[in-house]
Amino acid sequence: MSQHDLLTLDAVHVSYGPVHAVRDVSMAVAPGEVVTIIGANGAGKSTLLNAIAGLRPLASGRILLGGRDLGPVPAHRRVGLGLALSPEGRRVFPDQSVRDNLVLGAYSKREGSRQVEARLAHLFELFPRLKERRQQAAGTLSGGEQQMLAIARALMSEPSLLLLDEPSLGLAPMVVQDIFRIIRTLRDLGLTIVLVEQMASEALAAADRAYVLETGRITITGRGRDLLSDPRIRAAYLGVH
Numbered sequence: 427m428s429q430h431d432l433l434t435l436d437a438v439h440v441s442y443g444p445v446h447a448v449r450d451v452s453m454a455v456a457p458g459e460v461v462t463i464i465g466a467n468g469a470g471k472s473t474l475l476n477a478i479a480g481l482r483p484l485a486s487g488r489i490l491l492g493g494r495d496l497g498p499v500p501a502h503r504r505v506g507l508g509l510a511l512s513p514e515g516r517r518v519f520p521d522q523s524v525r526d527n528l529v530l531g532a533y534s535k536r537e538g539s540r541q542v543e544a545r546l547a548h549l550f551e552l553f554p555r556l557k558e559r560r561q562q563a564a565g566t567l568s569g570g571e572q573q574m575l576a577i578a579r580a581l582m583s584e585p586s587l588l589l590l591d592e593p594s595l596g597l598a599p600m601v602v603q604d605i606f607r608i609i610r611t612l613r614d615l616g617l618t619i620v621l622v623e624q625m626a627s628e629a630l631a632a633a634d635r636a637y638v639l640e641t642g643r644i645t646i647t648g649r650g651r652d653l654l655s656d657p658r659i660r661a662a663y664l665g666v667h
């Protein structure tokens with residue numbers, strides 16, 4: 427950990443009553459890094475991401491963004507500080523158009539519509555499929571397109587840190603490749619990303635560094651590429667024995 431980290435977690439615990447979903451998690455993310463958190467079903471990945479976003483309270487520990495303690499900052503104000511979450515299951519507004527879903531992602535209603543239009547134009551360059559379908563109801567998009575919309579909506583607030591919760595969930599393998607291509611493009615643009623994934627091989631290949639979460643604790647950490655060839659990871663998460 428260093429004072430230059432964008433995100434710092436210090437001994438974070440999160441509980442649901444008696445269930446200790448996240449236990450003593452410390453981690454750091456430097457500006458421009460893509461960090462992935464991999465782990466099995468129920469390991470606590472979503473809980474951890476939701477705690478960073480301010481959607482779950484901490485039982486103990488601290489989360490800092492740019493050195494600032496997020497403890498007293500509610501979720502909606504964290505967006506204003508540069509945090510954006512693309513949640514598991516996408517959660518787009520199905521009856522609203524693609525464009526309206528994106529506009530809802532813009533943080534402040536006080537901002538002039540010209541700024542919102544400029545962001546839309548930028549995102550439509552990154553996501554041409556969304557541009558083609560901008561007037562279409564979001565619920566009529568394919569699963570992959572809805573995932574792209576969820577990512578684009580999070581980007582509308584121009585975050586310094588993007589939290590992506592299982593973007594590959596329920597998507598066909600070719601579509602998963604499209605999503606990871608987008609993640610690599612965002613990385614190349616310099617965005618800092620925390621990526622929660624069950625698709626360990628793709629996530630490790632796309633990430634600079636990784637943390638492995640097992641029943642709420644970090645058990646292994648290292649460079650993404652190194653972990654791809656780590657025998658423990660290969661046996662437990664890549665199905666290679």
Ligand code: ATP
Binds near residue numbers: 466472624
């Ligand atoms: P998945 O990939 O299935 O989403 P995950 O790694 O994201 O798994 P979490 O969803 O964070 O795991 O769940 C971690 C633990 O907390 C699990 O044991 C789960 O049953 C429990 N848990 C999650 N949400 C709740 C809740 N709302 N109430 C009680 N327990 C919960």
